Amino acid sequence: MATFTRGFGGRRRDRDESRLPPGQTLVQDWPVLSAGATPRIAPSDWSFSIRTEHGLTEWTWDDVVALGVQDVTVDIHCVTHWTKLDMAWRGVPLDALFAQVETTQTSCMVHSFGGYTTNVRLDELLGGKAWIAFEADGAPLTPEHGGPARLLVPHLYFWKSAKWVRGIVMQADDEPGFWEANGYHLHGDPWKEERYW
Numbered sequence: 001m002a003t004f005t006r007g008f009g010g011r012r013r014d015r016d017e018s019r020l021p022p023g024q025t026l027v028q029d030w031p032v033l034s035a036g037a038t039p040r041i042a043p044s045d046w047s048f049s050i051r052t053e054h055g056l057t058e059w060t061w062d063d064v065v066a067l068g069v070q071d072v073t074v075d076i077h078c079v080t081h082w083t084k085l086d087m088a089w090r091g092v093p094l095d096a097l098f099a100q101v102e103t104t105q106t107s108c109m110v111h112s113f114g115g116y117t118t119n120v121r122l123d124e125l126l127g128g129k130a131w132i133a134f135e136a137d138g139a140p141l142t143p144e145h146g147g148p149a150r151l152l153v154p155h156l157y158f159w160k161s162a163k164w165v166r167g168i169v170m171q172a173d174d175e176p177g178f179w180e181a182n183g184y185h186l187h188g189d190p191w192k193e194e195r196y197w
């Protein structure tokens with residue numbers, strides 16, 4: 001969290017704007033951006049898996065929740081230029097899942113129900129930087145926003161936060177996912193404006 005020394009004249013709006021990455025605009029609503037149809041999946045039908053060079057590890061909904069739920073308040077930044085501040089999310093950190101698998105592979109291809117993919121380096125998902133999220137702003141995620149569970153990687157552009165997430169395939173090299181193959185940046189840091197490549 002940044003500290004502000006703007007003096008008594010500083011309005012709340014000024015402080016919010018200093019939390020805006022370059023080229024972004026604040027929104028109060030929460031836009032829906034989906035490349036295809038919205039899958040409808042009950043938590044009882046949902047599972048998550050990580051495939052490594054050693055094989056597949058799979059968790060049911062209850063398995064994931066049992067790993068330890070966290071509440072996090074974060075800002076999200078979409079490459080289409082909107083930013084939403086202070087969203088309250090609930091989810092399980094990826095650290096808890098990766099604690100149960102062994103791999104020397106450093107890149108992840110994240111897969112969603114419906115076929116969406118996005119690539120993220122493993123070090124971008126560990127260290128308290130990413131979650132399997134199932135609630136936002138006090139309510140279960142709606143199907144439109146990725147319910148029952150989506151990836152949440154708030155320090156990267158929001159296209160990396162795969163909705164209806166179903167698993168990760170570990171890879172030796174970073175390869176483009178769906179949007180990355182269509183011109184979006186492989187990494188996607190909003191503070192460096194890594195939008196396209």
Ligand SMILES: Nc1nc2c(c(=O)[nH]1)N[C@H]1C(S)=C(S)[C@@H](COP(=O)(O)O)O[C@H]1N2
Nearest residue numbers: 031032033034035112116145159161162163
């Ligand atoms: N499975 C899947 N995940 C996805 C997308 C998608 O089309 N399919 N769109 C991405 C993009 S471009 C953005 S900006 C966010 C939008 O999430 P929201 O609709 O909850 O705002 O989801 C990301 N995750």
Ligand SMILES: [Mo]
Nearest residue numbers: 033078079159
């Ligand atoms: Mo997006």
